[in-house]
Amino acid sequence: MEHAIAEHFFDGFSEHFVETPDGPVFCRVGGEGPPLVLLHGYPQTSAMWHAVAPALARGYRVICPDLRGYGRSLKPATDPSHTPYSKRAMAGDILAVMDRFGHDRFLIGAHDRGARVAHRLAADHSDRVIALSTLDIAPTREMYRNAGSAFAHTYWHWYWLTLPHPFPETLIGADPAFFWRKKCGAGSAGLTPFVQQAMDEYLTCFADPATIHGCCEDYRAAATIDIAYDDAETAKLPMPLLALWGQNGAIEAHFDCLALWRERATDVRGWALPGGHYLAEECPQAVLAAWSPFFAEALA
Amino acid sequence: MSELTALTDRLAALAAEDEVFVAGARVITHDSGEVAMAALLREIDSTVLERTLVFTIGDVDVAAIVAGRRLRGLFDVSGNVPGADKVVGQVLSQEDAPTLKATGALLMFLCSAANRVSVRSKPMDSFGTSADAGITAAGLAEFWDIDPDAQPAPPVIRFMTANAASLMAYMYMADNNVAKETAGNTAPLEAVWKDQAAAYRKRQKELSGKKAGGPHLTCLEGPFGPGTALAIAMAGDEVCLCTFAPDQMGALAASWQAITG
Numbered sequence: 001m002e003h004a005i006a007e008h009f010f011d012g013f014s015e016h017f018v019e020t021p022d023g024p025v026f027c028r029v030g031g032e033g034p035p036l037v038l039l040h041g042y043p044q045t046s047a048m049w050h051a052v053a054p055a056l057a058r059g060y061r062v063i064c065p066d067l068r069g070y071g072r073s074l075k076p077a078t079d080p081s082h083t084p085y086s087k088r089a090m091a092g093d094i095l096a097v098m099d100r101f102g103h104d105r106f107l108i109g110a111h112d113r114g115a116r117v118a119h120r121l122a123a124d125h126s127d128r129v130i131a132l133s134t135l136d137i138a139p140t141r142e143m144y145r146n147a148g149s150a151f152a153h154t155y156w157h158w159y160w161l162t163l164p165h166p167f168p169e170t171l172i173g174a175d176p177a178f179f180w181r182k183k184c185g186a187g188s189a190g191l192t193p194f195v196q197q198a199m200d201e202y203l204t205c206f207a208d209p210a211t212i213h214g215c216c217e218d219y220r221a222a223a224t225i226d227i228a229y230d231d232a233e234t235a236k237l238p239m240p241l242l243a244l245w246g247q248n249g250a251i252e253a254h255f256d257c258l259a260l261w262r263e264r265a266t267d268v269r270g271w272a273l274p275g276g277h278y279l280a281e282e283c284p285q286a287v288l289a290a291w292s293p294f295f296a297e298a299l300a
Numbered sequence: 301m302s303e304l305t306a307l308t309d310r311l312a313a314l315a316a317e318d319e320v321f322v323a324g325a326r327v328i329t330h331d332s333g334e335v336a337m338a339a340l341l342r343e344i345d346s347t348v349l350e351r352t353l354v355f356t357i358g359d360v361d362v363a364a365i366v367a368g369r370r371l372r373g374l375f376d377v378s379g380n381v382p383g384a385d386k387v388v389g390q391v392l393s394q395e396d397a398p399t400l401k402a403t404g405a406l407l408m409f410l411c412s413a414a415n416r417v418s419v420r421s422k423p424m425d426s427f428g429t430s431a432d433a434g435i436t437a438a439g440l441a442e443f444w445d446i447d448p449d450a451q452p453a454p455p456v457i458r459f460m461t462a463n464a465a466s467l468m469a470y471m472y473m474a475d476n477n478v479a480k481e482t483a484g485n486t487a488p489l490e491a492v493w494k495d496q497a498a499a500y501r502k503r504q505k506e507l508s509g510k511k512a513g514g515p516h517l518t519c520l521e522g523p524f525g526p527g528t529a530l531a532i533a534m535a536g537d538e539v540c541l542c543t544f545a546p547d548q549m550g551a552l553a554a555s556w557q558a559i560t561g
Contacts, residue, residue, distance in 0.1 A: 014517035014556045016549060024522055029553040057557075100521070101550040204506055 001181075003196040009050050013057070013064075020096040022084070023074025027065035027097055031057025034130075034299055035103035037094060038064045041112020041135075043180060043206055043215050045071030047198040048111065051284035056109075056291070063101060067114060068093050069214025071205045078217045085217035086225045091121035095128070104128065107295050109287075111135035111280055113218055119264070120229065122237050131298030133242040133291055135279050136251050138260040140222055141230035146255070154250045157183065161219035169212050176206045184278070188248045193281035236266045242294045243270030244287065249277045269294075325356055325418035330558050331452040336411035338441075338450040343419055344371050345437035345448075350424040358414035362407070365427040365434070372434035374403060375425050381406065391432040397443075400435065404444035415462060415558055455515050455559050456538035462555045463544070468528065470542035477539070488524055489541045497541075500532070515560040519553070521546045535560070 013030035028046050036056060038049045046064035053062045066073040068090050076084045083089060094117065098106055107130050110118035115134035122129040137143075143151070144158075152159065161168050172179045180203060185191040194202070205211050243261045245251040252272050261268045273290065275282040329339035336357070343353060343366075350367040352375060363376040373392045377384040387403045390396070411417065441448040452458060460470060469484025471493065504516065515535040523530050529546040532539065533556065544552065 011514065012557055012560050014519065014553045016518070016553065017520040017522065018549070019521035019546070024520070030557055032554065032557065061554075100546065101553070102547075200506065 001191055003191070003194055003199050006050055006195040006197055008054055009195070009197045010047075011054065013053070013062075016100075017072070018097045018100045020074070020093055022068070022076045022089070022093070025065050025068070025074060025093045025097050026072035027063055028053070029061070029063050029101070030054065031060050031062045033060040034295075035098065035101070035106035036060040036062050036295065037098065037106055037108050038062060039067065039094065039108065039110035039114025039118055040064070040070070041114050042218065043070070043183065043202070043211075044112075044198075045201055045205055047071075047201040048278070048280055050195065050198055050281075052109075052280050052287055052291075055284075055288055060107070060295070061101075061103075063097060063103075063106075065094060065097050066205075067117060067218070069218050070211060071201070075210040075214040078213075078220075082217055082221035082225055085214065085221040086229065087117050087120035087221065088124060088226075088229060090117040090218075091124060094121055095125065098128070105130050107298065108132045109135070109291060109295075112137060112277070116140050116222065116226070119237075120226070122239060122241075123229075123233055123235075126235075126238050129239050131240040131242070131295060132237070133244065133294060134261075135287070136245045136249055136277050138243075138251055138255045138257050139230070139264045141227055142260040142263060143255065144223070144227065146260075151250075151254050154254065158219060158223070161216045162223045165213065165216065168216050169209065172212050172216075173209050176212060177203050180206050187276040187278070189276045189278070189282050193276075193278040195281070198281070233264075236264060238266055240267045240294070240298050241265040241269075242290065243268060244273050244279065244290055245270070246275045246277055246279055246282075247272035248275060325354075325420045327416060327418045329417045329452070330415060331458070332414050333408075333412050334446055334450045335452045336414060336417050337408060337444070337446045338448050339417055340407065340411070341437040341441055341446065341448055344440070345369050347421070352422045352425045354420045354422060356416075356418045356420075357407070357410040358416070360410050360414075362410065363425065365424060367424065368433070370434035370436050371440060372428055372432055374406075375427055377406070381410065383409070389427075391428040392435050393432070394435065394439070400440075400443055404440070404446075408444070415555075454538050455535040456533050456540045458559050459517070459533050459552075459556060460540055460542070462559070463548070463552055466544045466548040466551060468543040468545070470540055473539040473541075474537055476537065484543070489530075489543065492523070492530065493541055497532075497539075501534075515556075517552070517556040517560075519544075519549050521549065 013028045016027050017024040040046050040048045045066050049064045056062045068074050078084050105128050108118045115137045118132055122132050243257050245257050251257050258270050273279050273286045280287050329336050347366040353364045353366050355362045361378040365372040365375050373390055374388050377388055383406050390399045392400055469486050471486050471489050472481040474480050517533045519531045521529045528543050531542050
């Protein structure tokens with residue numbers, strides 16, 4: 001399939017490998033202003049922000065890391081508890097990056113898996129997060145709690161990827177590009193949201209067996225240790241939270257997104273955007289239109 | 301500059317889609333020194349109607365009275381800039397060389413320390429009389445000995461200059477990978493360049509697709525152990541490989557953004 005070629009693709013952004021105790025975290029950095037970190041989803045990389053990051057960089061210092069297990073970031077060895085791929089460990093990487101760039105408090109915009117990392121980061125370090133916006137997720141714990149047949153058919157990968165190593169890794173590794181295209185092209189928009197430069201990066205990174213394994217470990221942790229962390233959480237997130245989701249996607253179909261977030265946070269607002277799951281690539285202008293006033297108000 | 305050229309340049313500037321605005325001000329240069337002065341003169345040369353142009357040079361605001369493509373004088377200079385009191389409110393004329401010279405020195409002083417100049421255009425403040433014509437941009441360039449066509453240094457050179465105090469060692473290559481300039485302990489850099497640069501560029505091309513070859517900065521913490529980070533800055537045929545203290549990573553990123561963003 002031919003993909004559109006983006007006219008601009010992180011022009012002016014620099015790339016960094018920030019060392020953490022567990023290994024290097026890759027990130028793209030651009031712009032000047034209050035710090036805003038953007039966290040990507042599965043099975044993608046920071047490239048997914050190509051259509052919104054440059055616009056945001058006109059008013060913010062935008063930092064787009066690859067999560068551990070993904071892209072060009074660290075892929076540490078795991079253990080039976082999946083702790084190295086817990087959202088708490090992933091959040092620790094993001095804090096290390098923000099520390100390296102000297103940012104004590106920051107905004108977060110996050111999609112899919114990145115939004116789950118952002119949720120854990122905000123829960124564990126609420127003093128460092130000014131405001132948080134999630135794209136197309138409801139809280140992990142509540143999604144599993146409310147799971148039924150329809151959910152399982154849509155979110156089959158939430159179960160399949162958690163099967164013991166090396167079952168899913170071996171099957172995906174047989175043809176990573178086939179899996180990527182089938183998985184990410186299953187929505188109403190197919191593969192049209194993805195530009196060629198991003199596809200080059202996604203497929204190059206996903207061809208690495210360590211990435212496939214890292215992604216599976218992300219889901220294994222989500223189904224086990226992350227749930228334990230969420231169950232232990234007693235306080236609600238205190239910072240403003242903007243939940244956005246796709247009106248053509250599974251969150252809209254299966255969940256009351258705002259009600260579920262209100263179980264986890266005190267100041268919640270949000271609405272559906274005209275798109276599917278990959279909102280930042282499918283309808284970047286709608287994401288920017290929602291984020292601009294939200295982040296500006298949070299900083300005021 | 302002829303009337304037709306000035307008009308053509310102005311129309312092209314107005315039609316440009318890549319202009320950058322910071323806090324509502326239009327960025328006219330990310331450079332310092334003579335290049336910044338030349339950018340400032342181009343703004344004067346492009347201003348026909350009576351306006352107050354507020355140039356933000358670094359963190360200093362300079363309000364200049366401009367009309368008919370001439371600078372009449374400086375209406376205000378923010379802060380406590382040495383020498384400002386001698387030129388603010390003074391009408392510029394060929395007959396008053398000391399004021400003209402002091403105005404140029406003041407602007408050059410500010411431009412030398414800045415890495416960005418932006419401008420806002422406002423209705424003209426009350427200044428002098430209608431008989432005070434001021435000096436043309438070309439006349440200012442000649443009197444101040446400024447090349448009005450001064451172009452910025454290549455981006456990698458500007459990056460090295462801007463971060464000179466942060467670089468522990470560097471190698472600068474151009475003209476098909478020929479080392480043009482080195483400083484500090486370059487042995488580790490030479491090893492990286494010899495053994496890994498080609499593979500890195502190949503990987504970069506795979507990941508960057510169609511945009512390979514554009515300006516690019518990558519910083520890596522870790523390859524030389526704690527306390528030393530590696531950076532590779534590339535633009536066209538230019539490459540700088542350098543080491544720096546990891547806590548300077550944010551500053552290097554900001555600098556690269558300012559130069560290439």
